[in-house]
Amino acid sequence: SYVLTQPPSVSAAPGETAIITCGGNRIGSKSVHWYQQTPGQAPVVVISYDKDRPSGIPERFSGSNSDNTATLTISRVEAGDEADYYCQVWDDNSQYAVFGGGTQLTVL
């Protein structure tokens, strides 16, 4: 089955840029979606279709996807961005939705 690999943790100081990667075999040929989850809450989509921001998501959140890596970039990090972030794709071969293992963003 298709596997998505994320770093377990990423840290950034307020005002800096946080970059979270999501690796997968030829992931650039798939649509990647990113979710933010704070403790005790349900996930919220922050990026869809590689780079689209749903309504209400700050412009500080951006995404890209190419070759074997998709990337979520959070510019000018704020304390409120501290959360777990998950990438997700649909694997057409297995007809599965696949999530990455998640990345915990710590704001220093």
Add this chain to the structure above:
Amino acid sequence: EVELVVSGGGLVQPGESLRLSCAASGFTFSTSWMTWVRQAPGKGLEWVATIKQDGTEKYYVDSVKGRFSVSRDNARNSLYLQMNSLRAEDTAVYYCARDRSRFDYFDFWGQGSLVTVSS
């Protein structure tokens, strides 16, 4: 406003059954693909099952095939997950979510319900 309210979680013993319900409101439920996602304590998200608008297509993660069954009642705007032969490794918070479209992302999520399988 879209709302998904999950109910039916609780503590069960291994081998027992449980049915989760997800009551939907604020959107046209009958035209939406719907999905169950779970999260074991302290772990990441795991997709469990997805069902087409009319219930004619259903997809499951391998680990629950033959034990779990997803269904829906469009007249009641409700989604269900029947879980049989429960195992300790099924312990998780179960979320229902609306699919943006077929094989797409999940744009609205319910609050989740904890299922604990333990003797």
